[in-house]
Amino acid sequence: MxxxxxxxxxxxxxxxxxxxxxxxxxxxxxxxxxxxxxxxxxxxxxxxxxxxxxxxxxxxxxxxxxxxxxxxxxxxxxxxxxxxxxxxxxxxxxxxxxxxxxxxxxxxxxxxxxxxxxxxxxxxxxxxxxxxAQPEREAPRRLISQPAPWIRPLGTWALAGVKSMSYLPNMAAGRAAQAAGGDDALLVTLEGFVAEGPTFAVCWMRDGTLHAPAVELGVVDSISRRSVIEAAQDLGVEVVAGRWGLEAALAADEVLVSSAVRPVIALTAIDGHRLPEATPTADQLADVVQQRRRGR
The missing domain is CATH 3.30.470.10 (Aminotransferase class 4, branched-chain amino acid transferase, N-terminal domain)
Structure with a gap:
């Protein structure tokens, strides 16, 4: 056989x-x-x-x-x-x-x-x-403030801080900012507090301290926001979370934004107001966050 x-x-x-x-x-x-x-x-x-x-x-x-x-x-x-x-x-x-x-x-x-x-x-x-592939797009350097009535404080409604699939208001705010000559929007709550960008977190340096809009405002507790705060703390930078109006961001030494697929980026202008060109802390944070993303 x-x-x-x-x-x-x-x-x-x-x-x-x-x-x-x-x-x-x-x-x-x-x-x-x-x-x-x-x-x-x-x-x-x-x-x-x-x-x-x-x-x-x-x-x-x-x-x-x-x-x-x-x-x-x-x-x-x-x-x-x-x-x-x-x-x-x-x-x-x-x-x-x-x-x-x-x-x-x-x-x-x-x-x-x-x-x-x-x-x-x-x-x-x-x-x-x-x-x-990660999207190839221009970094948002110039932001135009836009009202964000859908961002409500934690405890006032169930969806505060939720990252839902309903992103139409965020995208519309970005388009309105671009129509006004900016790269993207800086979202501001009805109470006048700086919140976040449509698809990114926002924070700023002032007198050696990193200021981050508090999650209690109803902003997304983004992973990139956490990463920037942790990197700042590891560098010995004091971090405070709170509620600040637009004037605080305009008076900042550095304003930076971050998202899951962008490096930490320093802004150049908000509502046409030029921000300082020197961004030493933003540059340091960008290096630390990127190294951690790559497991280094």
Missing amino acids: ARGRRRRHRSPTRHAVGQAHRLWAMSGNSVLRRARVDGRDAALDAATVGVLDDGFARGDGAFETVGVWDGAPFRLLDHLQRLAASMDAASLPAPDLDALRADVEAVLDDVSVDAVVRVYATGSGTRVVTLE
Whole structure:
């Protein structure tokens, strides 16, 4: 009797990854054009969510933007925990953080470059994770103040400080600031307190102290904000959180902004008022934060 050919055992995990890579290869740059929808792999340009999905149709959910540096997601657990907190504050079902973490690991398989991962969880139970190259865009150096009536103090309404999928007011404020000649908006509460940018945190240096708008104002307790504050403390810089009007930012020695996929950036102007050109603390903080993002 002829000896049968021995079949090689195929690892289910390796087989699944291979299938994912073939799906992702349908897009031009497969390494940085990936998605997973409810655990299903897809090329980013081919990923779909049902048109009747209330979560996406109504923005009824929360999201996180995670910076990826040299292939590693920065402070992923912090992002996922904040996602869960946003869902809880909005009285939405708790997301499956283990599944989301597995989705992030899957889209980052064999990635070793800088990128951005976005994680979405909706009230209808849909979960989406996407991977793209970090966006190439001009740094926001000149801000124009814009009213932000949707930013309310903690305790006054459930969604204060929540990073929800409903970002239309933020984007509209940014467009209004650009129409007025700025790069982006500086959001100011109804009470006149400086809050944040549409997609970034804001803080400033004055007399050797870092001033950060307090989370009690209803600003997003962003991971980049935390990273800047921690870096400042490690450098021996005093940090205070509080409520300040626009005049405090205009009188600052340095004003800086930060987000998940941007370096720490020093502003040059607010409402046409020129800020000091020397930004030694912002430069130091930018170096420290970037080193930590890269695990150095």
